[in-house]
Amino acid sequence: MAFVKSLFPESGIERTYVTSTFIGTIGAGILLPISILYFTRIVGLPAAEVGLAFTVSGLLAIPASIPAGALADRVGPRRVMTAALAALGVVGVAYLFVQNFWTLLAVQTLMGFSLAAYFPSAGALLRRVGGERTVTIRSQTRAVTNLGVALGSLIAGIGIEIGTPTAYRILAVTFSAAQVTALLLLFRLPNYQPLPRPSQDAPHTGETGTVTTPAPKRIALRDKAFVAYALVGGAMAVQNMIMEIMVPVWIVGHTHAPAWSVTVAFVLNTALVVLLQVRLGDKIQTITDGGTALRRAGIALLLGCAALSLMADLPAWAALLLLIVGMVLLTLGEIWYVSGTFAFEYGLPPAYAQGQYQGFSSSASAAAKAVAPALLLGLALSHGRIGWLALGALLLLLGLTGPAIAGWGVRTRPATTTTEPVTAETSTPTPSPADDPV
Known part of the structure; x- marks a missing residue:
């Protein structure tokens, strides 16, 4: 337990971020081992249809990562990350209503787009939280992520051993509960505002010589x-x-x-x-x-x-x-x-x-x-x-x-x-009421 405790930052917003990730990945560890089993054994869908739904939804979500990351830059990373976690919370509950290929495809597409928004926004939020310690905090996050997935897999193993539809459904709802818990923890972080894009000098043919234009969006x-x-x-x-x-x-x-x-x-x-x-x-x-x-x-x-x-x-x-x-x-x-x-x-x-x-x-x-x-x-x-x-x-x-x-x-x-690592914002451990809607 002492070693596990050492994987988490001492205190403050860094610890909150890592703890939120840890809880979310416990949910991921629960869902990963049971998802295909649930749809084939409990719902009764053919394995080929399940595999096709997973593949198509994954491919559809690939192009969404770049605009999702750009959105996190424009509106603030915490907003996008919480929205992604909220959508993931819906996914676990939606598992209970899947009856055919098309409903499965819809749920898995929601999962794919949610993850496509989660990862870039989580990375952007981590940089704002970690400042100069970003890479170190990221390593800690990955260590507890593996620990969380392992713990979630053990929980999933119990449900798989029981094998009843109720056991599988409880696991799916537990996944949703973990995502909502991770989401609520994020509200303890500052609601970081978007950083301004720097200006750059561009050639100008007029009398002023040069003009200042924003850095390119892409x-x-x-x-x-x-x-x-x-x-x-x-x-x-x-x-x-x-x-x-x-x-x-x-x-x-x-x-x-x-x-x-x-x-x-x-x-x-x-x-x-x-x-x-x-x-x-x-x-x-x-x-x-x-x-x-x-x-x-x-x-x-x-x-x-x-x-x-x-x-x-x-x-x-x-x-x-x-x-x-x-x-x-x-x-x-x-x-x-x-x-x-x-x-x-x-x-x-x-x-x-x-x-x-x-x-x-x-x-x-x-x-x-x-x-x-x-x-x-x-x-x-x-x-x-x-x-x-x-x-x-x-x-x-x-x-x-x-x-x-x-x-x-x-x-x-x-x-x-x-020389930029944005440490000024991380010096205040709690958000101001104007920054945090909660």
Whole structure:
């Protein structure tokens, strides 16, 4: 308990933000394991229809991240984040009324658009809350997120074991209750107002010489260094799916390792992230650090894929030993990858456009995850060891570009964005009545 307590900031608005995220992710941990089971076993929908609804809704939501992030920049991140949590709260209750494919598609589309609004607004709000400590607070947030998902999954396991329709429905409503609780906690944060866009000098043909115009609205799409990062970081996001998709299928279908070793892999991954995310992530603060972290991630992911590729045709004990080695390496790669993305995603954007930048990177990651099942199962696993090694080599090549992108980003940052971390607003722990509608 002392260690878990150490994952949360000491007090104030930082602790409130992390606690809100923790409670919300407990709900996510409850819903993730039961969603498909609920619709196939309890509602009685065909698995193919459920899969199609999930896929279509996910694809529809991908383009929504950028405008949602831009909206958070324009109206304030807390407003958009609370609206997203309110919509997620509706989703859990709406599960109770799904009867066919079309109602399922509607509910899942609401889920997809809610998440598309949640992630960029949460990133923008975190920057306002964290100030100079943004990257550190983000690492703490990720550690407690993994802890929350694990706790939620344990709760879901109880309902799955009971197996009755009532048990599943209680879990769905519990998800909604967690989102509403997370939402209410956010009202203890200041209602940060939008930051003004800086002006820039533009050539003018008249007698005045130059005129002052606002910075471009779509600045994230014009920032070539960030676009390069988003494409590389988004492509590397497929590493998140290795654990969810490849490892279970590989263990059960292609090795002699016992089936329960799938659980060992998940527990080991979660435990290492909770134990090491803050310790390793706290050392990765600058854009340059982020580039180095992506390179380390690529190396570790290659070695982890190589270790897992050797499990085939080995006796059970040897396969289990290689699984443990591979999972340690993959988890280290995961921690370095996400820590590197934190440094890029909070170091490159100007504060006034954090939501827009966050939305763009979220869209790139979502697109990569959409194609991940076909890539990981259709290409990698179908070719066995060669597929694992090819995947590892791809992740290595992507990671090796990190330092060059970081150098590009540092060279192209305006001087004003390097000294800007908006700490004045975070010095007041509670909002004024004028700022907070509650």
